[in-house]
Every structure is written in structure tokens, then in C-alpha cells.
Amino acid sequence: MTLTSTLPMIRGVHNSPLEEYFTSGHRTCQGCESALVMKLMVKASGPRTIVLGSTGCMYVANTTYYSTPWVVPWMHTQLGSAGSAAVGTAAGLKALMNKNKIKDEPINIISFCGDGGGADMGLSAISAALTHMAYNHLILMYDNESYANTDIQVSGSSPWGANSTFSPPGKLHRIMNQRWKKNMAPMLAVGHPGVKYIATACASYAVDFMNKIRKGLKYSGPAFIHSYDPCPKGWDYDPMYSHELGMLAVEAGIWVQYEIEEGKLVLNGPSRMIAQGRRQRKPVVEFLKRQGRFAHFVDEDVDYYQSRIDEMWEKWWLPGVIPLFNEAGEPKG
Amino acid sequence: MTTEVKDTALEREELISGAEAIAIACALADVDVITAYPIRPYDTVMQFVSKLIADGELKCEYIVAESEHSQFEIVKHASAVGARVFSGSSGVGWFYAFEALAVTCGLRLPVVAMVGNRALDDPGAFGCEHNDALAVRDLGWMLRWVDTAQEAMDAAFMAWRVAEDKRVFLPCAISTDGAFLTHSQQIVMIPDKRLVDEFLPPYDRGEFVLHPDNPITIAPQVNEDWLMEIRRQTDAAMRRARDVITEAHNDLKRIFNRGGDDPFIEEYMTDDADVVLVGMGTLALPLKVTVRRLREQGRKVGFVRIKWFRPFPQPELRAVLSRFKAVGIIDRDYSLGSPDNGGVLYNEVRSALYDGDKRVPIVGYIAGLGGREVTVPMTTEMFDYTQKVADTGIIEEPLRWIGVRD
Ligand SMILES: Cc1ncc(C[n+]2csc(CCOP(=O)(O)OP(=O)(O)O)c2C)c(N)n1
Ligand code: SF4
Numbered sequence: 001m002t003l004t005s006t007l008p009m010i011r012g013v014h015n016s017p018l019e020e021y022f023t024s025g026h027r028t029c030q031g032c033e034s035a036l037v038m039k040l041m042v043k044a045s046g047p048r049t050i051v052l053g054s055t056g057c058m059y060v061a062n063t064t065y066y067s068t069p070w071v072v073p074w075m076h077t078q079l080g081s082a083g084s085a086a087v088g089t090a091a092g093l094k095a096l097m098n099k100n101k102i103k104d105e106p107i108n109i110i111s112f113c114g115d116g117g118g119a120d121m122g123l124s125a126i127s128a129a130l131t132h133m134a135y136n137h138l139i140l141m142y143d144n145e146s147y148a149n150t151d152i153q154v155s156g157s158s159p160w161g162a163n164s165t166f167s168p169p170g171k172l173h174r175i176m177n178q179r180w181k182k183n184m185a186p187m188l189a190v191g192h193p194g195v196k197y198i199a200t201a202c203a204s205y206a207v208d209f210m211n212k213i214r215k216g217l218k219y220s221g222p223a224f225i226h227s228y229d230p231c232p233k234g235w236d237y238d239p240m241y242s243h244e245l246g247m248l249a250v251e252a253g254i255w256v257q258y259e260i261e262e263g264k265l266v267l268n269g270p271s272r273m274i275a276q277g278r279r280q281r282k283p284v285v286e287f288l289k290r291q292g293r294f295a296h297f298v299d300e301d302v303d304y305y306q307s308r309i310d311e312m313w314e315k316w317w318l319p320g321v322i323p324l325f326n327e328a329g330e331p332k333g
Numbered sequence: 334m335t336t337e338v339k340d341t342a343l344e345r346e347e348l349i350s351g352a353e354a355i356a357i358a359c360a361l362a363d364v365d366v367i368t369a370y371p372i373r374p375y376d377t378v379m380q381f382v383s384k385l386i387a388d389g390e391l392k393c394e395y396i397v398a399e400s401e402h403s404q405f406e407i408v409k410h411a412s413a414v415g416a417r418v419f420s421g422s423s424g425v426g427w428f429y430a431f432e433a434l435a436v437t438c439g440l441r442l443p444v445v446a447m448v449g450n451r452a453l454d455d456p457g458a459f460g461c462e463h464n465d466a467l468a469v470r471d472l473g474w475m476l477r478w479v480d481t482a483q484e485a486m487d488a489a490f491m492a493w494r495v496a497e498d499k500r501v502f503l504p505c506a507i508s509t510d511g512a513f514l515t516h517s518q519q520i521v522m523i524p525d526k527r528l529v530d531e532f533l534p535p536y537d538r539g540e541f542v543l544h545p546d547n548p549i550t551i552a553p554q555v556n557e558d559w560l561m562e563i564r565r566q567t568d569a570a571m572r573r574a575r576d577v578i579t580e581a582h583n584d585l586k587r588i589f590n591r592g593g594d595d596p597f598i599e600e601y602m603t604d605d606a607d608v609v610l611v612g613m614g615t616l617a618l619p620l621k622v623t624v625r626r627l628r629e630q631g632r633k634v635g636f637v638r639i640k641w642f643r644p645f646p647q648p649e650l651r652a653v654l655s656r657f658k659a660v661g662i663i664d665r666d667y668s669l670g671s672p673d674n675g676g677v678l679y680n681e682v683r684s685a686l687y688d689g690d691k692r693v694p695i696v697g698y699i700a701g702l703g704g705r706e707v708t709v710p711m712t713t714e715m716f717d718y719t720q721k722v723a724d725t726g727i728i729e730e731p732l733r734w735i736g737v738r739d
């Protein structure tokens with residue numbers, strides 16, 4: 001399979017395809033942003049797509065026998081196998097096409113995983129997948145910031161201090177999750193220089209999201225997208241605010257939207273305006289106070305959170321991307 | 334082994350190891366996707382595979398994975414889109430892949446693997462032990478044990494043929510004793526591709542293939558609503574495998590003129606025997622020597638080698654073993670805390686014979702763990718004790734460890 005798909009960029013929401021390849025039948029929570037991610041993902045990629053889905057909400061709650069929502073071919077893969085599923089599917093098709101056992105044509109391969117499956121257990125296999133340049137596929141990590149399906153447990157991608165069923169605030173310890181969220185997309189970009197497309201995304205910006213999927217599929221070789229997905233159950237808010245929370249995270253500078261296309265880094269949307277000084281970051285408390293998972297925060301916790309976000313924007317070599325400093329301890333450039 | 338073939342140009346003779354024999358089988362079977370990860374002793378097969386690819390003799394997607402888990406996940410997914418696949422491992426590597434090994438059965442994907450049987454260190458040991466491959470015995474893997482490099486090659490052709498048969502669609506592992514077979518060179522008759530093509534049809538996934546032209550959903554969440562029916566289907570597939578193995582065995586005999594009398598077991602000098610030992614893999618070599626030596630002394634002894642552990646040759650063993658006065662089972666494995674603290678094979682054979690018309694006395698021997706050589710004196714000791722059981726009808730010790738320091 002040497003061919004990649006040639007899907008044009010979608011210019012504005014009115015030009016987005018009408019066809020749906022993720023339809024009724026799924027059983028996710030009301031307001032589940034990850035379900036929207038699934039829908040936009042295959043809307044962008046179209047019918048000539050194979051989707052591989054790791055264990056997690058987007059499998060268990062999403063893909064039930066006799067009521068599958070998937071119009072495109074879909075196959076489950078193990079929790080830590082998003083990378084291997086992509087490689088195996090691509091390698092199988094490539095071998096069969098090279099040997100003329102099946103028709104040689106572009107087939108989009110998208111392998112998705114949650115943050116638990118991707119940033120923790122499956123990191124090694126995703127890293128390996130990003131080194132096999134012969135196989136065209138896109139790995140999408142939908143990040144609801146917890147092991148959601150198993151009842152909301154803290155993952156390596158959960159935010160500092162968040163309440164989860166494995167990190168509940170208590171009488172002695174208010175903050176049980178002392179770890180800071182992993183910086184997945186830059187880690188993969190810096191560690192896998194051959195990869196032509198790596199991006200962060202958020203379904204609150206739907207057209208941008210779909211175009212990122214298309215770009216990920218356009219380039220030969222592997223691609224990776226880290227999607228930031230508000231989760232009403234795990235984050236504990238009214239389901240009607242999913243979109244708004246995604247935007248708030250971007251506007252407060254907690255989530256940074258960018259893409260790295262053939263090594264070129266471009267910040268997108270509000271993140272770009274913040275970096276250029278054309279837009280003020282909203283205080284993080286506006287984002288934090290909207291969610292039950294941070295309800296136990298006292299002022300000191302909010303200040304700490306704010307200080308880490310300030311540091312990222314003011315001190316990092318590349319805000320949101322590279323947390324390095326020069327010899328004088330200042331951000332480069 | 335007979336090597337008469339209708340047309341001699343259709344075979345060539347080479348001195349190769351069991352690992353190399355399976356690598357050459359990959360080329361002859363036109364395997365599409367192969368995944369490798371280093372662990373001794375299985376990994377020599379991948380050294381040969383990579384050289385065959387480098388030399389242009391094998392065309393496939395060859396992926397050096399970052400772990401055994403990925404090795405087996407990759408071939409699992411390649412198999413789902415219709416590719417013929419091969420992988421392998423040893424010891425703890427096979428266990429690292431365990432999750433992938435388990436789901437491959439439920440997905441009914443015909444992954445073929447070579448296990449270079451190895452001890453499960455800690456403490457560190459490269460040598461042969463069968464606990465690695467045996468660990469998947471309950472899950473739906475077909476398990477084959479081979480004795481020679483020739484049998485390893487033929488078993489590989491068989492494995493793809495049976496695993497990829499629509500009636501079966503189950504994975505199959507070929508166990509090759511670490512070092513004794515993986516690394517020992519023997520004369521092997523390598524068939525021409527035309528013969529292999531006659532024996533082995535292409536893999537056709539049919540209506541289950543994952544492709545945009547066939548937009549199915551594979552392995553959705555089923556829970557208690559459907560899982561039991563699906564397990565029952567996998568069970569039915571394993572039951573059907575017996576006939577498919579027999580068909581393949583008959584074709585192997587017809588086309589390659591090899592494979593022995595019975596697809597499932599090999600009998601050695603059992604016709605008039607009073608006492609036989611039963612084992613798997615390369616144990617056959619010291620055992621056959623011992624049988625011949627004891628026969629020279631006039632003792633009526635024989636050996637039965639089990640070729641397929643899954644599906645288990647229950648009808649064959651029942652029919653054959655009930656002929657003898659006592660039977661000894663040799664395990665190159667252990668099953669700690671099991672009945673009689675015996676090995677896996679011991680417990681399986683005893684269970685298989687429970688309802689037989691005649692219940693022959695059975696004793697178990699654990700030997701050769703961690704690659705320790707099973708010698709002629711050891712197998713003689715086993716025959717002696719089994720003979721004593723036959724003579725007295727009394728089993729003082731149902732299970733003995735042989736060749737172990739006190
Ligand atoms: C090997 C393995 N360990 C644990 C589980 C249990 N498990 C099922 S879903 C899940 C949560 C996965 O979290 P994530 O990848 O973030 O996806 P989410 O559920 O949040 O959508 C876990 C831990 C599993 N299926 N497999
Ligand atoms: S728990 Fe979160 S991710 Fe899972 S279905 Fe509900 S809203 Fe979606």
C-alpha cells in the first residue's frame with residue numbers, strides 16, 4: 001500500500017461532508033465529546049477507511065454486538081495495542097497489494113486509543129509504530145484524562161490534583177494525584193523525527209479537527225493526533241457544556257492546539273493568538289471551577305495550577321511544546 | 334524416514350536446523366507478514382527468515398517489533414485483513430505476548446507460531462521446558478510438538494493448512510525443543526514450491542475479511558448476552574480440527590510421502606510391548622535408543638510420542654495405551670499443586686483414560702527441565718520403575734523427578 005488518500009481540506013463547516021460513518025447504536029454518556037471525535041474522525045476520512053479501536057469507552061460503551069455504530073469496517077484491539085493494530089493492518093494490506101493478491105488502492109487506516117491505552121500502556125507500541133515509515137496509518141489518542149470506562153481512574157494523562165476513583169481527596173491528603181499530565185504529542189514528535197504529521201486537536205473546533213484527520217491520512221507513513229475530549233462523567237459537569245469546556249481549556253492556555261507538518265510547527269486558533277500576544281489567556285480557575293473533579297481545590301491549588309500554566313507560556317522554549325531552557329535558564333529565542 | 338518421491342527434482346536434501354527448516358517453510362508457503370523479537374532459542378528462525386528476505390528468497394512484510402506483545406498483535410491484525418502470517422517466541426517472551434495469544438483464539442485468526450521451548454526464568458535458564466507453550470492449552474491454540482527438523486518443516490505446512498481452513502480458523506503453535514531441535518542440524522528433504530502449492534491452498538478469509546469492501550465490525554462488546562455462544566463456536570472449531578488434521582495428514586503422505594502412520598501419535602516398537610513410555614518432542618531420540626537397547630536384553634518395551642497436544646489425541650491414546658501393562662508419562666514441564674503434583678501431560682493422559690474400558694496403571698516422570706539432557710540411563714530408570722509397576726500392580730510413587738539432585 002504505497003498510496004495515501006487525497007482528501008481535500010474542508011473550507012468551513014458548510015463544506016463538510018454530509019455522510020456519516022459513525023451513526024446510531026453507540027451507548028456513550030450524554031454529552032460525550034469522545035463520541036463526537038469518533039463521528040468527526042470517520043466523517044473526515046470517508047468510506048474507504050478501516051478503524052481499529054482499543055479497549056476503553058469508545059469500545060465498551062460504543063461498539064455493542066448487534067448495534068454497532070460503525071458504517072466503516074471496524075475491529076477491536078487490545079488496550080495497549082493501538083500502535084500494533086495500525087502496523088499489522090497496514091502491513092497485511094501492503095503485503096497483499098504488493099503481491100497482487102488484492103487491489104492496490106489507498107485505504108485509510110485509523111487506530112484509536114484512549115489516554116490510558118495510549119499514554120500509559122500502549123506508549124511503547126505507538127512509539128514503535130511511528131518508526132515504521134513503510135506503513136501508512138493514523139493513530140488518534142482521544143484523551144478524556146482518565147481511565148474512564150473502568151469508572152474514572154487516574155492515568156498518566158490526568159491533570160494534577162484531579163479527583164478520580166483512584167485519587168479521591170481525603171482527610172489527610174487533599175491532592176492524591178501529584179503527577180503532571182504527560183506531554184504526548186511533543187514527546188512523540190521529538191522522539192520520532194521521520195513522522196510527517198503530529199497534531200493536537202479538540203472537537204470543539206470541528207472543522208480544524210476534521211482537517212487534521214485528513215492531513216494525518218494524506219502523508220505517507222505514520223501520523224499521530226492527540227485529541228482533548230471533555231468527559232461529563234469523569235470531569236463531573238453538566239453534559240451540555242462539553243464543547244464549552246474544550247474551548248475554555250484552549251482559551252485558558254491549558255490545552256495548546258498545534259500541528260507539526262513535516263517538521264514545521266504551527267499553533268492553531270486561539271493558541272496561536274495567545275502565543276502572538278494578540279489574545280489574553282483566561283485564568284485557569286474559570287476552567288477548573290466548572291468541574292466537580294477539581295471541587296476540592298483550595299486557592300493554593302488553583303494558584304499552583306496557574307503557576308504551572310504561566311510557566312509553560314512564559315518560560316518554555318516553545319510554549320506548550322518544549323519545556324527546555326537555555327544555559328542561562330531562559331527560554332530559547 | 335522414507336524419502337521416495339515420484340519426481341526427485343521436486344525435492345532437495347540439505348543439512349539444516351529445525352529453526353532453518355521452519356524459515357524455509359515460510360518462504361515456500363509465501364507468508365505475507367512476519368514479526369520478530371529476540372529471545373533465545375526460537376529467534377534463530379528469525380535470523381534465517383531475515384537472511385532469506387535479504388537474499389530475495391522470501392517476500393513479505395517483515396517487522397521487528399518492540400515487544401512480543403506487539404509481535405503477536407501485529408500478526409493478529411494482519412491475519413484479519415487476509416494475510417498469511419508467522420511469528421514465534423520462547424519462554425517468558427511467549428508469556429509477554431499472553432494477552433495477544435489469548436484474544437487471537439476468540440477472534441478465530443489463523444496465526445501460526447513457532448515456540449522454541451524454553452524455561453520460564455527466573456532464575457535464568459535458556460534450556461528446553463514445555464511450560465511456555467502449554468500455558469495456552471486451554472484457550473483455543475492448536476499445539477503441535479515435533480521431533481526432527483523434517484517434521485518441523487512439514488508441521489509448518491500443516492499448521493497453515495489446518496489453521497486457515499474455514500472449518501477451523503484457529504491459531505497453531507509448533508513447539509520445537511530449545512537447542513535440541515532449534516539449533517541441531519539434520520538432513521531435511523526440502524520440497525519444491527509446486528509440491529507445497531499442491532498441499533497448501535491460499536488463505537481465504539472469506540466473509541470475515543476486514544476491508545472497506547466488506548464493512549464488518551469485528552469483536553464488538555458482547556458480554557453475557559453472547560459470549561457463551563461464541564466460546565461454544567470456538568470449541569466446535571477445535572473439535573472439527575481433528576478431521577481437518579487427518580485430511581491434511583493424508584495429503585502430506587500422498588504429496589510428500591512423509592508423516593508416519595497416525596496424524597496424532599507415533600508408536601515405536603509397541604506391537605508386543607508390556608511397558609511403554611509416553612512423551613513429546615525430542616525426548617524421542619534417547620527413548621528410541623533405550624527401547625532398542627532394552628529390547629536387545631529381551632525386554633518388551635516401547636515408546637509413544639504425542640504429536641498434537643491440542644486437539645488432544647484422546648481416542649488414539651485410549652485405544653493404544655490400554656494394550657499395555659503399565660505406562661509411564663514423561664513431562665518436560667511441571668504443574669505444581671496439580672493431582673499427584675504431576676506434569677501437565679501426566680494429568681491429561683490420566684484424565685483421557687479415565688473412562689476407558691481398561692484402566693492401565695500410569696506413573697509420571699518429570700525430567701529434563703531447564704534443558705537438562707534426558708539421557709539413556711534416565712529413561713532406563715523410568716522403564717525399570719514402570720516395569721516394576723507392571724509386575725507388582727502396586728504404584729508406590731505415582732510421580733518421580735528423574736535426574737535431579739537431592
Ligand atoms: C490489559 C488490560 N488491562 C486492563 C483493562 C481494563 N480496562 C478496560 S477499559 C480501561 C480504561 C481505558 O482507559 P482509556 O484508554 O483512557 O480509555 P477510556 O476508557 O478513558 O475511554 C481499562 C483499564 C483491559 N481491558 N485490558
Ligand atoms: S465516561 Fe466519558 S468518555 Fe466515557 S462514555 Fe461517558 S462521557 Fe464518554
Ligand SMILES: [Mg+2]
Pocket residue numbers: 056114115116142143144145146147148149
Ligand atoms: Mg481515558
